[in-house]
Amino acid sequence: MATSGKQRIVVVGGGTGGMSVISALNQWPGREGLDITLIEPSEYHYYQPQWTMVGGGLFPREVTRRPMTDLIPASVNWVNKAVAEFAPGENYVTTVDGDRVDYDYLVVAAGLKLDWDKIEGLPGNLGKHGICSNYSYDSVESTWENIRSLREGTAIFTFPPPPIKCAGAPQKIMYLAEDYFRRHGVRGNIKVAYRCAGDGIFAVKKYADALNAICAARDIDTQFAWKLVAVDAAAREATFEHTKNGERRTERYAMLHVTPPMSAPTFVAQSPLANEAGFVEVDKGTTQHVRYANVFSLGDASSLPTSKTAAAVRAQLPVLVMNLASQMEGRRLTETYDGYSSCPLVTGYGRLILAEFDYDLNPKETFPFDQSKERLSMYLLKKHVLPVIYWRGLIEGKQWPWLMPESHLKAF
Numbered sequence: 404m405a406t407s408g409k410q411r412i413v414v415v416g417g418g419t420g421g422m423s424v425i426s427a428l429n430q431w432p433g434r435e436g437l438d439i440t441l442i443e444p445s446e447y448h449y450y451q452p453q454w455t456m457v458g459g460g461l462f463p464r465e466v467t468r469r470p471m472t473d474l475i476p477a478s479v480n481w482v483n484k485a486v487a488e489f490a491p492g493e494n495y496v497t498t499v500d501g502d503r504v505d506y507d508y509l510v511v512a513a514g515l516k517l518d519w520d521k522i523e524g525l526p527g528n529l530g531k532h533g534i535c536s537n538y539s540y541d542s543v544e545s546t547w548e549n550i551r552s553l554r555e556g557t558a559i560f561t562f563p564p565p566p567i568k569c570a571g572a573p574q575k576i577m578y579l580a581e582d583y584f585r586r587h588g589v590r591g592n593i594k595v596a597y598r599c600a601g602d603g604i605f606a607v608k609k610y611a612d613a614l615n616a617i618c619a620a621r622d623i624d625t626q627f628a629w630k631l632v633a634v635d636a637a638a639r640e641a642t643f644e645h646t647k648n649g650e651r652r653t654e655r656y657a658m659l660h661v662t663p664p665m666s667a668p669t670f671v672a673q674s675p676l677a678n679e680a681g682f683v684e685v686d687k688g689t690t691q692h693v694r695y696a697n698v699f700s701l702g703d704a705s706s707l708p709t710s711k712t713a714a715a716v717r718a719q720l721p722v723l724v725m726n727l728a729s730q731m732e733g734r735r736l737t738e739t740y741d742g743y744s745s746c747p748l749v750t751g752y753g754r755l756i757l758a759e760f761d762y763d764l765n766p767k768e769t770f771p772f773d774q775s776k777e778r779l780s781m782y783l784l785k786k787h788v789l790p791v792i793y794w795r796g797l798i799e800g801k802q803w804p805w806l807m808p809e810s811h812l813k814a815f
């Protein structure tokens with residue numbers, strides 16, 4: 404414990420998971436007893452789920468980011484640097500500058516690393532020669548530029564081997580593009596192709612059935628077990644490798660939407676906190692580290708074996724915060740995460756399938772209707788309501804009791 408007598412909590416990463424933990428902790432009844440530090444190198448926080456809509460021309464990219472200084476509560480110490488190493492045996496982390504930050508409790512929410520360079524020929528060509536991607540703030544507008552200017556040829560949308568954040572995003576932008584081509588009279592000249600490294604279109608059968616039917620009805624050429632390994636930007640050719648037999652083949656494209664390979668951040672993967680796959684090894688129910696009881700993790704960098712989404716973070720948040728409180732007070736950890744995750748599958752302008760499911764891939768739907776059907780109401784939810792819930796509820800914590808049931812708050 405710090406000399407001030409306060410419990411020192413260090414949060415690594417100020418994305419969806421880190422900022423939601425910060426805003427929750429900042430509103431604890433026992434807040435005065437905490438000394439909270441956030442370590443985050445970025446000047447901005449990004450609402451990544453909205454990049455699908457930016458790529459589809461529905462918002463300018465600027466609405467998806469806000470300066471960290473507007474979001475971090477004044478009472479929280481912000482170390483505007485990257486963490487380089489963890490020393491969980493001695494309860495400290497080291498920043499890239501070599502500074503040491505000690506803690507009593509640690510929360511790791513460092514997200515996923517994007518491995519653009521694993522695709523030969525891609526670095527330096529993103530945003531050029533018909534190559535685009537919704538997976539970064541810098542490239543997301545190139546998606547819209549390509550969609551609105553394409554008149555003929557093949558538009559290819561790729562999906563890498565896991566891990567991946569928002570496994571639905573690579574196909575959502577495909578449906579928007581296909582819809583746009585159709586509405587603008589060029590669909591007949593454009594082949595729409597989905598090249599997926601996975602074995603199927605979606606992990607949950609109920610939604611997979613609906614999506615396969617949509618692809619068939621809209622003449623989308625879906626092929627599975629093919630991963631993108633190289634691009635020849637000048638020639639507009641993409642090379643794919645079969646994930647099972649290693650066969651390679653090359654396809655020409657007019658537009659190529661790339662979802663890059665991803666992995667656990669290197670500084671996490673090389674630390675004592677990691678499991679074999681490189682993720683922070685936590686209990687799948689409690690979110691507590693399996694070897695270091697004062698370490699917790701949520702979101703994409705955690706080993707929680709569910710679909711990596713902001714919606715999953717929202718469900719993990721109260722579990723982590725309640726269990727962290729119990730750990731600090733020497734009580735038994737009682738909260739359990741059931742693997743809830745959600746994917747708002749935009750299937751066109753004005754249409755959306757809202758997939759919600761748990762660890763067992765059983766649907767866990769919120770609304771009293773069949774969410775595997777395309778609906779305008781769910782599209783409006785994604786476009787207009789979820790951003791408010793995200794910024795005000797999750798990141799600013801304005802509706803904290805709404806996010807965390809009253810009964811949980813009483814426990815503090």
Ligand SMILES: Cc1cc2nc3c(=O)[nH]c(=O)nc-3n(C[C@H](O)[C@H](O)[C@H](O)COP(=O)(O)OP(=O)(O)OC[C@H]3O[C@@H](n4cnc5c(N)ncnc54)[C@H](O)[C@@H]3O)c2cc1C
Pocket residue numbers: 415416417418419420421442443444445450451452453454455484485486487512513514515537538539568569572668670701702703704711712713714715716745746747
């Ligand atoms: C195109 C796209 C569409 C998506 N659509 C949806 C959707 O519709 N619904 C949904 O629920 N989710 C969606 N997601 C996924 C969602 O954005 C992520 O799952 C979520 O942001 C994960 O939160 P996180 O805190 O784990 O990681 P992030 O939000 O990525 O935050 C990680 C943070 O860690 C920081 N960091 C990195 N390295 C270090 C370091 N060395 N030291 C300290 N900090 C570090 C980063 O700067 C970053 O701020 C989408 C994502 C993308 C890219």
